[in-house]
Each structure stands twice: as C-alpha cells, then as structure tokens.
Amino acid sequence: KAGVTQTPRYLIKTRGQQVTLSCSPISGHRSVSWYQQTPGQGLQFLFEYFSETQRNKGNFPGRFSGRQFSNSRSEMNVSTLELGDSALYLCASRPGTGVGQPQHFGDGTRLSIL
Amino acid sequence: DAKTTQPTSMDCAEGRAANLPCNHSTISGNEYVYWYRQIHSQGPQYIIHGLKNNETNEMASLIITEDRKSSTLILPHATLRDTAVYYCIVKTGGTSYGKLTFGQGTILTVHP
Numbered sequence: 508k509a510g511v512t513q514t515p516r517y518l519i520k521t522r523g524q525q526v527t528l529s530c531s532p533i534s535g536h537r538s539v540s541w542y543q544q545t546p547g548q549g550l551q552f553l554f555e556y557f558s559e560t561q562r563n564k565g566n567f568p569g570r571f572s573g574r575q576f577s578n579s580r581s582e583m584n585v586s587t588l589e590l591g592d593s594a595l596y597l598c599a600s601r602p603g604t605g606v607g608q609p610q611h612f613g614d615g616t617r618l619s620i621l
Numbered sequence: 622d623a624k625t626t627q628p629t630s631m632d633c634a635e636g637r638a639a640n641l642p643c644n645h646s647t648i649s650g651n652e653y654v655y656w657y658r659q660i661h662s663q664g665p666q667y668i669i670h671g672l673k674n675n676e677t678n679e680m681a682s683l684i685i686t687e688d689r690k691s692s693t694l695i696l697p698h699a700t701l702r703d704t705a706v707y708y709c710i711v712k713t714g715g716t717s718y719g720k721l722t723f724g725q726g727t728i729l730t731v732h733p
Contacts, residue, residue, distance in 0.1 A: 511664075540719050550665070555719030563719045597664050599721075606713070607653055607672070610721060612664035 508534060511613035513598050519619045525586040528616045532579050532600030538562075539581040540610060541573060544595040553596075556581055557604050585618075593620045622722055623648040623711040630728040633703075639696040641727050643709030646690040652713045654685060655721070656694045658705040658729075665708065665723075668694065699731045 512531040520526050532539050541553040552565040556575035573583040579600075585592055595617050599610035626644040633639040645654065653672050657665040669676055669683045671692075676683045682695040696703055708726040 538719060540721075542721075549725065550721075550723035552720040552722070557719070565720065599664075604719065606651070607670070609655060609667045609670055610719075611667055612657075614662075614664045 511598055511600050511611055513596075513613040513616050515616060516614070517617050517619075519621060520588050521621050522588055522590060524588050525584060526588060526618060527582050527584045528596055528598075528618070530581045530583075530598030530600075530613060532581070532598075533611055536600035536602050536611075537579050538601045538604050538608075538610075539575055539579065540599045540601075541581070541583050542597040542599065542612075543567070544597060544615070545593070550597070553583065562604065588620050590620050592618065594618060622713055623652055625709045625711055625724055627707070627709050627724065627727045629725065630730070633696075633699045633729060633731050635701060635731055635733050636698055639699040639703065639729060639731065641694040641696075641707050641709075641729065642691065643694070644691045645709070645711045648689050648711050649713065650689075652711050654683065654692050655710045655712055656681070656683065657708045657710065657721075657723075658703075659708070659726075660702075660705045666705075668707075699729075701731050701733070703729065704731045705729060 538557045540555040555563040575581045595615040597615040599612045601608045655670040656668040706726040
C-alpha cells in the first residue's frame with residue numbers, strides 16, 4: 508500500500524509570494540492533518556480535515572489555509588510568505604477520526620523563503 | 622492532552638535492546654500513549670500505541686505501568702538504522718483528536 512505522498516519535495520519562494528502544497532493520503536484514509544516543523548519550534552499542528560471540512564485548527568495566522576477534496580486529497584496554501592515560513596511541512600493521514608487511530612506521515616515538503 | 626517527559630538523549634549498542642522511557646504522570650483514563658520516531662530528513666514514523674495493556678508489533682514493544690503514569694518503548698535488537706528522535710505522545714479523543722502535540726523527544730544514537 509502506498510504511503511502518504513507530498514508534492515513537491517522541495518520549493519523555493521521569495522517573500523510576499525504565495526505557495527500551495529499538495530498531499531495525497533493513504534488509500535482509504537479520509538482524515539488529513541498538516542504540521543509545520545522548524546528547528547526552533549519543533550513540530551506544530553496546523554489543521555485537520557475530514558470529509559472536506561476543517562475539524563481542528565492550530566495556532567497559526569490566517570495566511571495559512573487548507574482544503575480537502577472529495578477524494579480526500581488535501582492542499583495547504585500559505586499567502587504573503589515571510590522568512591519565518593521556511594520549514595518542513597508535513598502531511599499525515601488516518602482512516603477516520605476515531606480515537607486510537609494513529610496518523611501516518613509523508614516525508615514532507617521543504618519550503619525555503621528567500 | 623497530558624504532558625510527557627522524556628530524556629533528551631540516550632545511547633545504545635547495536636544488537637542490544639533499547640529501552641526508551643516516558644513519563645506522563647497527568648494521564649487520564651481515556652488517553653492513549655503513542656510513539657513515533659523521526660529519522661533525519663524524513664517524516665515521523667508511527668511505531669506503536671496503547672491504552673492500558675502492553676502492546677507488541679513487528680517494530681517494538683510498549684510497556685505501560687499499571688498506574689499508567691509512565692511507559693517504556695523497547696526496541697529489542699537495535700540497529701544503526703534505529704538512530705532517530707523518538708517522540709512519546711499522549712492523546713485523548715474529543716474534538717482535538719486530530720492534533721498531535723510533539724515535545725522535544727529523545728535522540729537515540731545506536732553505535733556499533
């Protein structure tokens with residue numbers, strides 16, 4: 508079974524631009540979560556989607572947004588990029604939203620802001 | 622979700638068992654203990670999880686104390702490829718169930 512796939516793997520942008528990252532969950536998984544990882548803050552939760560609805564949101568500014576499609580694939584968008592947005596962005600999926608269902612992560616998109 | 626405390630770093634000789642402790646003294650009855658690891662430049666990898674009973678899978682064993690205030694992840698025969706950051710996470714259900722809160726984890730170094 509294929510794992511979580513994130514595209515692209517690497518991305519370089521400049522300040523002020525916007526970016527869209529893509530995540531394809533494991534087949535059959537309907538819940539997708541996004542995380543940001545930086546050396547200073549570690550792994551931080553961004554948001555979770557299930558059935559095309561945002562179910563939970565972390566403490567990030569409104570420049571960070573996401574969506575989920577009917578096939579469970581998800582995208583996240585960051586507008587007006589800042590230098591501090593340089594990070595590894597990770598996507599994780601799980602079958603549903605029940606307790607006890609572990610999340611499975613992709614290898615992330617490394618975003619660098621110049 | 623309950624807070625966890627892990628040692629910053631640990632060493633283990635290749636071929637020996639690696640025992641990684643985690644303290645979660647404020648855990649409540651419906652909170653699961655999850656273990657993940659992250660190898661450099663990769664996403665976190667799910668290892669194992671449990672609620673009350675000890676658990677074992679092909680990767681590791683999870684031992685949870687009877688009072689559930691601490692747990693130990695056991696890698697029975699550590700290899701060099703097990704060198705990674707190991708995260709212990711305590712997670713409840715409810716509306717925040719999709720959110721995992723990662724601490725600093727334990728850096729495990731397996732040496733020849």
